[in-house]
Amino acid sequence: MERDSFLYKARRQCQVIAHKIMPDEAMCKFYSRILLKKKVDLKNPQTFNEKIQWLKLHDYPTNQLVIDGADKYKVRAYVEEKGLGNILVPLIGHWDKPEDIDWDKLPEKFVLKCNHGCAYNILCNDKSTFDREDAIKKMRKWMKEDFGAFNIETHYSKIKPHITCEEFLGDCIIDYKFFCFNGEPKYIYVSSDLIHDRQAQIGFFYLDGTKMPLIRDDYAPMDIEELPPFFEQMKEAAKVLCQDFPFVRVDFFLANDTYYFAELTFTPSGGMMPFNPDKYDLEWGKLIDISSVKETSYEKSSID
Numbered sequence: 001m002e003r004d005s006f007l008y009k010a011r012r013q014c015q016v017i018a019h020k021i022m023p024d025e026a027m028c029k030f031y032s033r034i035l036l037k038k039k040v041d042l043k044n045p046q047t048f049n050e051k052i053q054w055l056k057l058h059d060y061p062t063n064q065l066v067i068d069g070a071d072k073y074k075v076r077a078y079v080e081e082k083g084l085g086n087i088l089v090p091l092i093g094h095w096d097k098p099e100d101i102d103w104d105k106l107p108e109k110f111v112l113k114c115n116h117g118c119a120y121n122i123l124c125n126d127k128s129t130f131d132r133e134d135a136i137k138k139m140r141k142w143m144k145e146d147f148g149a150f151n152i153e154t155h156y157s158k159i160k161p162h163i164t165c166e167e168f169l170g171d172c173i174i175d176y177k178f179f180c181f182n183g184e185p186k187y188i189y190v191s192s193d194l195i196h197d198r199q200a201q202i203g204f205f206y207l208d209g210t211k212m213p214l215i216r217d218d219y220a221p222m223d224i225e226e227l228p229p230f231f232e233q234m235k236e237a238a239k240v241l242c243q244d245f246p247f248v249r250v251d252f253f254l255a256n257d258t259y260y261f262a263e264l265t266f267t268p269s270g271g272m273m274p275f276n277p278d279k280y281d282l283e284w285g286k287l288i289d290i291s292s293v294k295e296t297s298y299e300k301s302s303i304d
Contacts, residue, residue, distance in 0.1 A: 012150060019149040027152050028053050028271070035272045048284035052247065052271035053152075059293050060155040060266060065244055067158045069264040072115035074159075079261050082240050087261045089253070090167040098139040098163060103132055109168035114139060116159040117147030125168060139163060151270030169255035175262065176234060178250045180242035181287035185235055185250070187212065190224060207235065215276040234259050247288045 018027055025042055032040040036049065045054040060066045068074040076088055092110055095101055108127045112135060114120035120142045124130045148157030177189040190202040202222045204212040209227045228234070238250040241264065251262035275281040 015151070016146065016149045019146075019152065024057055024152045024154065028057065031151065031270070032272055035269075036274065045290070046285050047281040048275075048288065049271050049273060049281055051285050051288045051290055052267055052273075055246070055290060055293065056153055056155065056267050056271055059290075059296075060153075061158065063155070066266055067155050069245075069248070070155055070266060071159045071162075072113055072263060073162045073164050074115070075264055078264075079241065084237055084240060084261065087237060087252075087259065089169065089260045089262075092165040092167060094162060094164045096162060097143070098136040101163070101165075106165060107168075111166045111168055112139070113164050113166065114142045115162045115164060117142070117145065117156055120147075123168070125171065151267075151272070153267050153270055155266070169253060169260065174254040176252045176254060176259070177265070178235065178238035178242075178252075179268075179284075180238055180245075180248050180250055181284075182246055182289050183239070183243045185238045185242065186287060189216075213277070214280050216274060228254060228259070230259055237261070246290050246293060 112122040143161040148154040178185040204214045249265040
């Protein structure tokens, strides 16, 4: 659904209203029935989606490491602390509001991002034709949005909106997403044409590049001709960055014959990710150990 369409805007507005008047757990169950076509057990979570939703309800909203990790600006410090600052996309500038941007100092090509959600990106590949006023209008609107209210991902609601400007990596880049469970990368999802925000899906793969019999949506997944020569380095970087979390998806951009850190994603599809065949929802769920998180959550609730 196009972001500027009436239906998209209406849906977003309804989600915000529902978030204000309904309990978060009730909304998670409601959205799951619509999107996954099944009930979810959030008292005794077993599947991947159930555990992700449990975490986003009971741990992530107060977990500062997750909140900072989801912050597209603050996560840069986390990557630096892990000794991987060399794979960050070069930062050109950052500001609290669009009015602070000194456009004359920006290069001919650049990427503007808001840090507090997903798909808040503006690409400039020709400064001479770039519409500054439209960019400012979009950023003003985005910075007023509570992204966490849309799919009950309230850790995003704790992020202070901020703008970054990064180096333009190219007209078409590849995205390698490492699904990491309890400190170990297990699977990858590959998509392309990210620069135009369309994400032409390629598919799910094992770490040896073999295609998985798993389909996310109604499309025919493609094969990877060969893994990039720096794949092992990328996998090791994912392993370093995932150590602090029971689950996280570590994303990288592939461009200019190398790779760059993209983001950490804690709630893929808001914990409502379709699996085809459905058995993988349970198989992936078994890989996430949330027992220690549940114990901590119980202790906190007992104290309260």
